[in-house]
Amino acid sequence: MTREEIIKPENLVYKKPTLMNDNPMHYCPGCSHGVVHKLIAEVIEEMGMENKAVGVSPVGCAVFAYNYLDIDWEEAAHGRAPALATAIKRLWPSRLVFTYQGDGDLACIGTAETIHALNRGENITIIFINNAIYGMTGGQMAPTTLVGMKTATCPYGRDVTIHGYPLKMTEIAASLEGTAYVTRQSVHSVPAIRKAKKAIRKAFENSMNGKGSNLVEIVSTCNSGWKMTPEASNKWMEENMFPFYQLGDLKDKE
Amino acid sequence: MAEEVVLMKGNEAIAHAAIRYGVDGYFGYPITPQSEVLETLAEQKPWETTGMVVVQAESELAAINMVYGGAGTGKMVMTSSSSPGVSLKQEGISYLAGAELPCLIVNVMRGGPGLGTIQPSQADYFQTVKGGGHGDYRLIALAPASVQEMADFVGLAFDLAFKYRNPAILLADGVIGQMMEKVVLPEQRKRLTDEEVIARCPWAANGKTAGRKPNIITSLELDPAIMEQRNNHLQKKYAEIEANEVRYEEINCEDAEYLMVAFGSCARIAQKAMELARAEGIKVGLLRPITIWPFPSKAIAERAKQVKGILTVELNAGQMIEDVRLAVECKVPTEHFGRLGGIVPDPDEVVSALKEKLVK
Ligand SMILES: Cc1ncc(C[n+]2csc(CCOP(=O)(O)OP(=O)(O)O)c2C)c(N)n1
Ligand code: SF4
Ligand SMILES: [Mg+2]
Numbered sequence: 001m002t003r004e005e006i007i008k009p010e011n012l013v014y015k016k017p018t019l020m021n022d023n024p025m026h027y028c029p030g031c032s033h034g035v036v037h038k039l040i041a042e043v044i045e046e047m048g049m050e051n052k053a054v055g056v057s058p059v060g061c062a063v064f065a066y067n068y069l070d071i072d073w074e075e076a077a078h079g080r081a082p083a084l085a086t087a088i089k090r091l092w093p094s095r096l097v098f099t100y101q102g103d104g105d106l107a108c109i110g111t112a113e114t115i116h117a118l119n120r121g122e123n124i125t126i127i128f129i130n131n132a133i134y135g136m137t138g139g140q141m142a143p144t145t146l147v148g149m150k151t152a153t154c155p156y157g158r159d160v161t162i163h164g165y166p167l168k169m170t171e172i173a174a175s176l177e178g179t180a181y182v183t184r185q186s187v188h189s190v191p192a193i194r195k196a197k198k199a200i201r202k203a204f205e206n207s208m209n210g211k212g213s214n215l216v217e218i219v220s221t222c223n224s225g226w227k228m229t230p231e232a233s234n235k236w237m238e239e240n241m242f243p244f245y246q247l248g249d250l251k252d253k254e
Numbered sequence: 255m256a257e258e259v260v261l262m263k264g265n266e267a268i269a270h271a272a273i274r275y276g277v278d279g280y281f282g283y284p285i286t287p288q289s290e291v292l293e294t295l296a297e298q299k300p301w302e303t304t305g306m307v308v309v310q311a312e313s314e315l316a317a318i319n320m321v322y323g324g325a326g327t328g329k330m331v332m333t334s335s336s337s338p339g340v341s342l343k344q345e346g347i348s349y350l351a352g353a354e355l356p357c358l359i360v361n362v363m364r365g366g367p368g369l370g371t372i373q374p375s376q377a378d379y380f381q382t383v384k385g386g387g388h389g390d391y392r393l394i395a396l397a398p399a400s401v402q403e404m405a406d407f408v409g410l411a412f413d414l415a416f417k418y419r420n421p422a423i424l425l426a427d428g429v430i431g432q433m434m435e436k437v438v439l440p441e442q443r444k445r446l447t448d449e450e451v452i453a454r455c456p457w458a459a460n461g462k463t464a465g466r467k468p469n470i471i472t473s474l475e476l477d478p479a480i481m482e483q484r485n486n487h488l489q490k491k492y493a494e495i496e497a498n499e500v501r502y503e504e505i506n507c508e509d510a511e512y513l514m515v516a517f518g519s520c521a522r523i524a525q526k527a528m529e530l531a532r533a534e535g536i537k538v539g540l541l542r543p544i545t546i547w548p549f550p551s552k553a554i555a556e557r558a559k560q561v562k563g564i565l566t567v568e569l570n571a572g573q574m575i576e577d578v579r580l581a582v583e584c585k586v587p588t589e590h591f592g593r594l595g596g597i598v599p600d601p602d603e604v605v606s607a608l609k610e611k612l613v614k
Contacts, residue, residue: 052461056323066470072459074326075472076319077349083316084323088460090307091279091329092448095461113319116312 017041019050023067030230032220033062033129035187036100039197040127041069043204044096053096054088056081060102061135061222079110082117085124089207096204098125103144104134107169111143114169121178121212125203128170128215130245131222139225143167146244151225166244170217174250180212182251186219186242188234199249211253219245257438264404264430267437268334268360269294271408272306276445277358278329279307281320283339286372287428288362291334304445314339318346318359325355325421326471328451328458330412334360336428337378338369341386347421348387352473354488356415358408359393359423362431363569365596373596374428376518376569382425383547383577390485392492394422394499395547397517401435403544409440416454418495425546427569429519429598501544502553506532510539512612513557515578516567517543519598524567527604534605536613546574551581558582563612567604568592587612 019041027033044053050071057065059078066073076084081099089097106114106128117124133151134140140153144166148157158166174182181203185196196218203214219241221233228236262270269291272280282292292310300306307324311317317333324331335343340361350357361382365375380386382395394414396407404426411422446454452463459469475481503521506528507513516524521542531538541557543550558564564586566575572590579588591607593599 051463051465054327054459054461063474066468066472070462070468072462072468073470073472074323074459075353075470075474076322077345080315080319080322080346083311083319084326086309086316087279087281087307087320087323087331088327090309091324091327091331092460112312113316116316 017045019045019070020068021070025068026064027061028224030221030223030233031061032131032187032218035193036127036129036196036218037065037068039187039193039200040098040100043197043201044071046201047096047204049096052094054092056084056088056097056099058099058101058105060105062100062102062129063136065100079105079108080113081105082110082113082122082124082126086117086120086122089122089124093123096208098127098204098207100127101129102135103128103130103132103142107143107167115172115176118173118213118215119176119178123207123210123212125200125207125214125216127200128217129220130217131220131225132241133222133225135222135225139222146240168245170215170250173215178213179215179251180206180253181214181249183215183249184217184219184245184247186237186247188221188237217245219247259436259438261434261436262401263290263432263434264398264401264426265290265362265432266294267401267405267439268408269298270439271405272332273298273300273304274440274442275409275412276304276330276443277306277332277412278445279309279324279331281309281311281317281324281331281333283311283314283317283335285336285339287364287374287431288334288336288360291360306445314342315345318343321357322346322350322353322355325350325357326353326458327460328455332358332360334362336362336364337366337375340378340381344387347393348389348391349473350421351387351391351393352389353471354419355421355471356412356419357421358411358415359421361423361425363425363427365594371596372428374519374569374598375596376427376520377571377573378425379546379568379570379573382423383549391488392420392495392547394418394420394495395425395545396422397425397544397546398430399518399521399542401430401433401437404430405437405439414499418491420491420495425518427519496548499545500548500550500553502550503542503544504553505540505542507539507541507557509537510557510560511562512536512538512608513561513564514538514540514567514608515543515554515564515574516540517546517574520567520569523599523601524604526601527567527608530601530605531608536608538608549577549581551577554578554581558586561586563587563589565608565612566590569598570594
């Protein structure tokens with residue numbers, strides 16, 4: 001039996017976006033990355049930009065994003081995605097250009113590239129997955145790791161006298177003249193997912209309308225790195241991440 | 255129509271040649287002694303004429319990664335810098351080589367190590383031809399010896415880069431970048447249209463038009479068996495470049511009893527030294543590698559059969575000499591003469607070195 005025979009159109013309530021292929025995902029079950037991938041695929045499809053989108057994947061757990069979304073991609077060196085996106089958009093202004101980056105990639109090794117691309121007002125969107133940890137390399141401290149939070153390189157908890165303070169890059173981005181839309185979202189519940197999708201759509205549309213640069217932070221879980229079940233991760237995120245990384249639009253230059 | 259001869263600096267020639275060759279994008283960061291490249295582009299405003307994009311990046315790291323981004327879309331993109339800046343670019347250069355992206359990097363060398371000096375040097379030879387970044391890769395490396403060659407090699411480097419899908423580098427130095435000479439600039443070409451870029455680079459990631467499969471630009475491969483294949487593919491390509499693209503110039507080599515090997519500005523000094531030595535009756539010839547990778551090993555080995563000794567003249571402590579010695583397999587005495595730290599030798603000094611080290 002084919003999938004079409006099993007799923008009758010009248011019974012279809014949920015569909016995988018056609019831009020998402022059948023390659024098995026390497027993400028841990030419960031990880032936020034997969035949900036955000038799906039939202040991006042849906043938005044690109046709904047905007048009819050399948051043949052105009054160029055994504056830039058980071059170094060981090062999302063390094064293989066290009067394996068799952070059937071659009072053109074460039075894979076950047078760690079932290080350099082906004083530099084790639086700058087050139088791609090400048091050379092191909094009719095293209096929808098976005099980067100997809102983790103907190104280590106964007107807020108640590110690529111701080112300069114991120115701030116300057118945003119401040120130049122490049123007509124791109126940066127999708128920022130803030131899971132407060134280095135997922136890919138096995139759970140080390142990130143610039144966004146919360147005070148007291150335990151990771152492989154701060155096993156006794158982040159201590160500000162040793163490790164300094166968590167960095168709020170999205171607040172910095174909102175203060176830059178070049179940014180059009182800066183928002184912080186999450187994907188831990190159905191309403192949150194719907195809001196995050198709207199935010200991505202707005203950001204992508206801005207970048208096509210020459211409004212400037214856009215940053216969509218998604219406060220995310222890394223259940224493997226946090227060493228929690230997916231469910232416990234969501235709860236921990238709500239209780240600990242959201243008070244510090246408050247959700248909502250930080251800037252919207254209409 | 256008569257050729258238009260203009261007088262300009264080597265760095266300015268790079269900028270003008272890039273505009274005229276139809277380059278799509280330049281991404282740079284100021285550093286002496288090459289800042290005139292970006293300054294000239296800013297003054298010329300090619301975005302209003304040819305549509306060329308010019309960006310002053312936040313760092314050399316960003317600039318080379320902009321080059322990576324642009325090259326991955328199939329457009330003709332370049333950057334320029336000088337030694338400390340080129341060190342910062344090494345990460346991106348390795349990625350460009352790994353992802354097989356054509357582009358042009360210009361290094362107008364200054365003295366190092368560290369912040370060193372703003373005076374000319376050729377001490378980045380090893381960095382250029384032996385690696386610099388990580389991994390087994392090669393750059394097509396051209397060494398201009400005049401302002402004319404600064405202009406001419408921009409187009410040549412891009413042609414080779416696209417022919418082999420490999421980054422190319424112009425290894426110049428502060429002398430060639432800063433000196434003014436007469437130059438005939440190339441004719442103004444039109445930049446390729448987006449459609450022409452797509453046709454020229456079917457592998458490029460610029461939006462999967464016409465329903466083709468997605469194009470992915472990456473240097474990543476976690477399966478070691480496939481990664482070895484990719485490396486073998488690169489090595490095969492490098493062997494092909496070595497077989498086809500060696501370029502060099504020989505002056506007064508037919509009757510030579512001694513041979514000087516020098517590239518870039520040093521070749522100009524060595525040429526004058528050769529004239530002085532010949533006036534004294536020393537039969538010396540000059541072989542100037544134009545491509546320092548691929549290196550003219552065969553040509554040097556061939557000349558080695560007739561000479562009593564070889565002198566390399568370099569603005570460094572002896573780097574290219576290693577490739578010359580490998581080429582001649584130590585069958586001929588091979589000596590080095592160099593000045594360091596930004597000092598440019600007089601031809602007289604070269605003649606003295608030739609006599610002292612070889613003619614005796
Ligand atoms: C230049 C460089 N330094 C370090 C690494 C190792 N590294 C790979 S991913 C990563 C951190 C990724 O963390 P993040 O950006 O937060 O992404 P996540 O995996 O959490 O999604 C590091 C340090 C690298 N690949 N390159
Ligand atoms: S390590 Fe963390 S960020 Fe990476 S896939 Fe697993 S849960 Fe997701
Ligand atoms: Mg992370």
